Amino acid sequence: MSCHAENGDRDLLTGTRDVALIGCPNAGKSSLFNRLTGLSATTGNYPGVTVTRSRGKARIDGADVTITDLPGTYSLSAASPDEQVVLDHIQGRLPGEGEFGSSLVVMDATTLERSMILFAHVFELGRPTAVVLTMVDELRAGGGDIDSARLSQALGVPVAEVVAHKGRGVDEVRELLGRAGDWPTAVVPPPTADRGETREWIDSVLATSGYRANRPNATTRGIDRILLHPVWGVAVFFLVMFLFFQTIFTVAAPAQGWIETLFAALGEWAGERIEQPLVADFVSTALIGGVGGVLVFLPQIALLYVLISILESVGYMSRAAFLMDRVMAHSGLDGRAFVAMLSSMACAVPGIMATRTMASSRDRIATILSAPLMTCSARLPVYVLLIAMLVPDDARFGPFGWQGTILFLMYVLGGLAALTVARVLKATILRRGSLPFYLEMPPYRIPTPRQIARAVWAPVWMFTRKVGTIILAATIALWALMSFPANTAATEGMDEPEASAYVLEHSIAGQIGHVIEPVFAPQGFDWRIDVGLLGSFAAREVFVSTMGQVVAADNADEPADALSAMTYTHGPNEGEKVFSAPTIAALLVFFAFAMQCVSTLATMRRETNSWKWPAVATADMFVLAWVGSWLAAVIVRLVTGG
């Protein structure tokens, strides 16, 4: 990419075709980026860090200009890892990256004073620089004004005005990009060493360019009076979150059901047409089932992103963060983590993806690592099965049913665990490099459909392409573990449930179950439960059908009766019931805490750009799950006197 020597001269690169967008958060960088690059953009992480970057190409005068959308930053003082990336990128210090040519500073006209500090720092670096002024429409609508020609003279760089989300002024920027290599460099850089001098310089530039700040937006003020009201604001907040959650469950769930039904039918159809039973099972269960297992996430992810991008671009997300900050502060996180945590109650996969809107990468990792502890919907079938075996459905706890009460307590347990883990992480391994809390409240804006479509498309595509392959591979691997060796000779003449139970017992997974039996002996799990736990890595609810298979239940999807009758086949408790109250309690707690989900791990890997964080999450959640389930077994044994 870079066409000059490693120790290279950092002089002006004439005709350079690499431009970085630099600007404060919320300055309209991403809207402009999307306008310029269209669908060519790719979003990913910087090598080695959890900072998202977007890169795309704009075709100008028959040549490609590579544009990088850098993370929003208020200055180049690099207080956080995220800002360090901006600085490293500009100075070409990132491994495997060429240094970029020119900087396009995106400045929000309504908060121009602040953007000028950033401009001064960028211009000082001696790269060809130009400026894009955004939100000029809002500035003028609020009675403010600026003369961009005079601003251009005062700064000594070209200045273009845009209203990016409406596409106004974008052609001018494209024209500007065409000669990016010829943008001016600083002859006498603005003073940055002394804050007072910087301020004087800013004041003089603003005065020269006839800058007049706008009045605060009256509509925004009025809406804020309701939405941030101590009573009404909180009520609206809970209503919005309730509707948010409801929409994900009631709109996405049927779509997920259709996908599941379709792929089950497809698998069956294919299975019937293949003679060889093992190949048939591979195609129907592993291959088609695996693809279905990836696609089943798409309705949730797409819908979640529609909702999040609407809330975000309207400006409500910051308001929600403002209202929830005090509560989230207990976890060491800030209000911005709330939506990710809430989404994780549907599924950790979209929850983890929702952390992209968070400003600090440290907070982001803390949220990503704790979100899988929230009670997701895949845990429900497991909980329902286990709770029904633990207490009869007519057992009452005061006016309430015991079953519902226990289910509720499982949700509370998950929430508390998530907040506690986040707090511990923030106090230990993620302690350094945290930014002080600040939150910007943008005026309310109406998003365009285009903006939302884009915000939805990118994560859906990324998930299918990058996460989907990992999930598919893992599904196939788990299938192989549970199907080999095939033992076709031994199962001849057996009926269907018996045969599949025999194969599973003698499969690699079955042998692993036997080997790890001592590990979970204190919890009362026997090797068959261990096989179920192994199977649940594909998805937690698979535990139910794997247990059905292992006990050769007539209907593998409703194994409660067969499980209740299951007894230990060897060891000191031989002949006793496996699913006693202590074992069931231990299993419940185990499922609350353990990282039993390949899809979550794959998403984590993708979002953090390393296997380190998925490994950390698996390890800490395993310790939590083992200790928690053991304690649960011990306590229930004491209480029931068993």
Next chain:
Amino acid sequence: MDVLPFSTATGRTLGRSTASSKDRATCLDSIRPGGTARIAGFSADADPVLCQRLQDLGFHPGAEVSCLRVAPLGCPLMLRVGNADLCLRKQQARSIQIDLVAS
């Protein structure tokens, strides 16, 4: 000059307490909704990275800050500074010293 919208951490009104406790300067966390202040500087024990960042955000000495509201549970504060609406937690606001008081 109306001093009522402000109180020190001890809860007494500003006018009386500043004279008696001179090393306890008024900090931005004591601002009340509707109040306006001018930033005097940063407290001596404040984290330099934080001070730098607060200045980048517009909380520089001489800047005018007004308090729009306080979140329902008493934190964070929603402030108007440099033509932008920004929220700070009280913990951060405590490192900003203010002197001019008006409402």
